[in-house]
Amino acid sequence: MSVHVKYRIGKSRVFQGLTILLSVACVVPLLFILVYIIQAGITKINWHFLTNLPKPVGESGGGIANALLGSIIIIALASVIAIPFGILCGIYLSENKKSKLAYWSRLCVDILQGVPSIVIGIVAYFWLVKPTGSFSALSGSVALAIMMLPIVVRSTEETLLLLPDSLKEAAYALGMPFHRVILKVILPCGISGILSGVMLSIARITGETAPLLFTAFGNPYLSTNILKPMQSLPLLIFNYATSPYNDWHDLAWGASCILLIWVLTLNIITKLITRKWKVQL
Amino acid sequence: MESTIVKAVDYNAYFGDNHVVKNVNIEIPRNNTIAVMGPSGCGKTTFLRGINRMHELIPGATAKGKILLNNEDVLEMHPIFVRLKIGMVFQRPNPFPNLSIYDNVIAGYKLNGIKLPKAEKDKIVEHSLTRVALWNEVKDSLTKKGSFLSGGQQQRLCIARAVAMEPEVLLFDEPTSALDPISTSTVEELFHELKKNYTLIIVTHNMQQAARCSDKTAFFYMGELVEYGETKQMFTNPADIRTQNYITGRFS
Ligand SMILES: Nc1ncnc2c1ncn2[C@@H]1O[C@H](COP(=O)(O)OP(=O)(O)OP(=O)(O)O)[C@@H](O)[C@H]1O
Ligand SMILES: [Mg+2]
Numbered sequence: 345m346s347v348h349v350k351y352r353i354g355k356s357r358v359f360q361g362l363t364i365l366l367s368v369a370c371v372v373p374l375l376f377i378l379v380y381i382i383q384a385g386i387t388k389i390n391w392h393f394l395t396n397l398p399k400p401v402g403e404s405g406g407g408i409a410n411a412l413l414g415s416i417i418i419i420a421l422a423s424v425i426a427i428p429f430g431i432l433c434g435i436y437l438s439e440n441k442k443s444k445l446a447y448w449s450r451l452c453v454d455i456l457q458g459v460p461s462i463v464i465g466i467v468a469y470f471w472l473v474k475p476t477g478s479f480s481a482l483s484g485s486v487a488l489a490i491m492m493l494p495i496v497v498r499s500t501e502e503t504l505l506l507l508p509d510s511l512k513e514a515a516y517a518l519g520m521p522f523h524r525v526i527l528k529v530i531l532p533c534g535i536s537g538i539l540s541g542v543m544l545s546i547a548r549i550t551g552e553t554a555p556l557l558f559t560a561f562g563n564p565y566l567s568t569n570i571l572k573p574m575q576s577l578p579l580l581i582f583n584y585a586t587s588p589y590n591d592w593h594d595l596a597w598g599a600s601c602i603l604l605i606w607v608l609t610l611n612i613i614t615k616l617i618t619r620k621w622k623v624q625l
Numbered sequence: 626m627e628s629t630i631v632k633a634v635d636y637n638a639y640f641g642d643n644h645v646v647k648n649v650n651i652e653i654p655r656n657n658t659i660a661v662m663g664p665s666g667c668g669k670t671t672f673l674r675g676i677n678r679m680h681e682l683i684p685g686a687t688a689k690g691k692i693l694l695n696n697e698d699v700l701e702m703h704p705i706f707v708r709l710k711i712g713m714v715f716q717r718p719n720p721f722p723n724l725s726i727y728d729n730v731i732a733g734y735k736l737n738g739i740k741l742p743k744a745e746k747d748k749i750v751e752h753s754l755t756r757v758a759l760w761n762e763v764k765d766s767l768t769k770k771g772s773f774l775s776g777g778q779q780q781r782l783c784i785a786r787a788v789a790m791e792p793e794v795l796l797f798d799e800p801t802s803a804l805d806p807i808s809t810s811t812v813e814e815l816f817h818e819l820k821k822n823y824t825l826i827i828v829t830h831n832m833q834q835a836a837r838c839s840d841k842t843a844f845f846y847m848g849e850l851v852e853y854g855e856t857k858q859m860f861t862n863p864a865d866i867r868t869q870n871y872i873t874g875r876f877s
Contacts, residue, residue, distance in 0.1 A: 510719040518733040519708040528736040
């Protein structure tokens with residue numbers, strides 16, 4: 345073997361080694377975060393922690409029931425607002441690829457995706473909190489819904505664009521009207537892609553803190569009134585982690601761990617949905 | 626005398642400014658099989674899709690003239706009504722991938738929200754699948770998804786789906802071009818069977834297929850209908866030089 349070929353094989357080995365090394369390097373920060381938060385948080389989590397309110401300073405124990413319930417309510421409300429809008433808009437965009445309206449709404453959705461979450465929070469503050477004169481869970485949900493919207497719209501649009509035209513033609517040729525073609529053929533065939541978009545958008549907003557700071561605001565007590573301030577996990581973490589009390593730090597670590605488990609679970613569900621409900625075309 | 630079921634009068638179809646089907650006049654007799662032939666891009670598919678108003682689904686596509694179904698102008702009817710009377714089978718088999726074989730056959734009812742008693746549905750499914758010679762092959766796997774069948778079986782399933790709606794006319798756009806020779810001959814046998822109850826209009830590039838299956842042949846060239854007559858006559862003694870060139874393979 346000539347020296348030259350040997351040299352090239354060597355170079356190729358080095359390159360291969362480098363790609364492997366750097367892929368491992370990418371995983372390290374995630375692992376580090378996971379291990380660190382789980383170590384700090386998992387021991388705090390138990391039934392008491394999940395079902396009780398935080399205790400005042402000085403008393404140990406206490407839980408995050410208000411934040412957990414608050415997060416669930418705020419996110420559910422945001423989903424109820426964003427998902428129908430997002431899916432309908434996505435359907436419009438995929439059905440009318442070339443219309444002026446589609447061009448502009450696509451542009452707006454793309455820009456919306458890039459708007460910093462704190463700006464969306466301010467907008468919700470001026471739209472809802474100021475006029476009604478009160479911080480509220482609803483205003484927080486609206487802010488989060490605006491953040492979900494672009495993800496749902498784009499994933500719906502992209503999923504539906506991948507479906508072959510022949511599918512739609514088959515439906516039209518059987519004399520089906522537009523709404524039935526969409527509801528009975530197009531949506532069922534794209535359901536896995538649409539649902540995973542929805543799941544990812546929920547995972548995306550779960551940890552958002554900035555837009556909730558001046559909308560849902562936070563609440564040390566258990567509240568289910570969506571027109572009043574409400575606690576949520578990220579708000580709790582933000583407030584308690586920056587406090588000077590050790591007991592509160594513990595709550596923040598536990599809440600972080602819950603948040604992490606929540607997001608991981610959503611990601612796993614998304615993977616399962618794409619695998620299970622995928623319609624074989 | 627045979628009665629006319631479909632008649633085109635000065636029919637023109639456009640994609641934007643592109644005049645694709647030019648002034649077509651044709652009369653199609655009931656319970657006949659018509660082959661539509663012509664070089665690629667001459668407007669066969671466009672004409673076929675004009676008959677059941679599928680043409681207008683494409684943005685920018687327009688049509689002028691008349692297409693009469695039993696002396697009624699389909700361009701004046703509601704397209705949904707037209708498509709229930711004129712079924713269509715596409716070049717590539719396109720069963721609904723989210724539905725079982727059973728539901729695919731009755732898709733025209735099910736997806737249109739027409740409720741039928743179970744016994745009635747069973748009857749339609751068995752009858753339609755028997756019609757397309759698929760019943761024996763799939764009767765034990767009716768609950769399986771339609772997309773698990775072979776290409777030829779899928780195409781017959783699509784024909785069954787169209788037949789189940791009991792249309793008067795069936796349109797086929799190169800129905801066997803994606804199939805192997807054995808599936809092709811099964812589908813061709815089907816044409817003979819279906820002819821008893823329906824009028825078939827078949828676009829094909831396969832001259833043997835046209836000769837074997839059709840009573841009449843229409844030859845299109847650059848958007849015009851240049852010759853239309855008995856298939857035998859067309860293949861043995863074409864009147865138009867363009868038809869003659871095409872049949873003898875003298876087009877590039
Ligand atoms: N969706 C479309 N949009 C714009 N123009 C089209 C479209 N489909 C077809 N055309 C044009 O219409 C003309 C006729 O097309 P058509 O599909 O009817 O031909 P065809 O005879 O079926 O050809 P083939 O044998 O290749 O299937 C073509 O020249 C093509 O440029
Ligand atoms: Mg064609």
